[in-house]
Amino acid sequence: MLECFPKCQVVALDTDPVLLKVGEVALRRFQDRTTWVLADLRDRDWASALPFPQFDTAVSSLTLHWLEEREIRTLYRDLHELLRPRGWLVEGDFLPLRPSGRPLKRPSRTKVPPRGTDRNSGGLREFKDQWGEWWDALASASSMRASLRERRVRLPGPVPPRRTSGPKTPAPLESHFEALRDAGFQETAVVWQDQGFRVLVAMR
Numbered sequence: 001m002l003e004c005f006p007k008c009q010v011v012a013l014d015t016d017p018v019l020l021k022v023g024e025v026a027l028r029r030f031q032d033r034t035t036w037v038l039a040d041l042r043d044r045d046w047a048s049a050l051p052f053p054q055f056d057t058a059v060s061s062l063t064l065h066w067l068e069e070r071e072i073r074t075l076y077r078d079l080h081e082l083l084r085p086r087g088w089l090v091e092g093d094f095l096p097l098r099p100s101g102r103p104l105k106r107p108s109r110t111k112v113p114p115r116g117t118d119r120n121s122g123g124l125r126e127f128k129d130q131w132g133e134w135w136d137a138l139a140s141a142s143s144m145r146a147s148l149r150e151r152r153v154r155l156p157g158p159v160p161p162r163r164t165s166g167p168k169t170p171a172p173l174e175s176h177f178e179a180l181r182d183a184g185f186q187e188t189a190v191v192w193q194d195q196g197f198r199v200l201v202a203m204r
Contacts, residue, residue, distance in 0.1 A: 001059070002030045009033050015040040016155060018138060021147040042071055042100055054084050060091040065129035065170035069179070072171055075149055082204060089185065089202040091176075096196040098172035135160035176200060 002010055012027075012034060014020050019051050020036050027034055039049045039062070058079050066074055079089055138144050139159065148159070155161070171179075173190070185202040192199040 001057075002027065002033060007054075009035070009052075011035045011037060011052065011055075013037040013039050013041075013046075013050075016161075017150040018144060018147045021139070026145070032199045041075055042067065044074075047082060050082075053082075055087065055179060056084055057081055057088045057090065058083060060089075060093065062093055064091060064176075065094045066166045067171075069175055072176065073179045074087050074183065076179050076185070080183045080185060081189055083204045085204060087204045089180075089204075090199065091191075092197070092199045093200070094170050094171060094196050095173040095176060095190075095198040095200060098174045173198065175199070 001008060010030070010033060012020070012022075014021055015038070017038060020038060024031075024034075024036050035051050037048045037051075038047050064075070066077065076089075081090065103146075139148065151159075177188055180202045185204055187199065188202040190198050191201055
């Protein structure tokens with residue numbers, strides 16, 4: 001986004017100080033247009049840490065599968081308030097389809113992928129292997145020591161992180177459509193997918 005939109009300002013938010021440090025180092029050349037915020041989307045006052053009252057776009061990457069459905073619904077309402085009219089939410093995550101036999105409720109202008117597009121879990125296993133290798137590399141980098149120490153205080157648990165809270169099964173795609181509709185978003189669509197991984201967009 002910083003490369004494609006040279007005049008944009010980006011606020012990058014995460015609850016993990018290690019991931020914020022990685023981003024800050026990787027995007028150092030954009031430091032005059034980027035603000036880094038340490039916050040937890042599960043906290044009701046998370047938006048109070050933001051430097052601006054409204055945004056044109058909100059982008060989420062591999063974040064919401066950590067949240068319970070009720071937390072996702074609350075977050076979508078928060079984002080609806082933070083986005084300007086006709087602002088966009090772009091969400092890339094593991095968004096599996098709901099098992100057969102359960103009703104699908106969605107806005108009339110929602111696009112839903114064919115049910116046969118979910119395949120086996122081989123891609124997920126490969127992703128988890130790469131996730132572990134990535135964290136091993138971070139642990140060996142001297143520049144990350146301070147952030148790793150901070151992480152152990154803020155987010156105690158194993159590294160690489162494993163799911164210790166939130167749903168055992170991520171909220172299905174259809175639940176996201178329902179929650180977005182209930183929050184007031186006007187249009188939703190899946191614009192990319194590979195197995196259970198999808199990019200979902202919604203317009204305020």
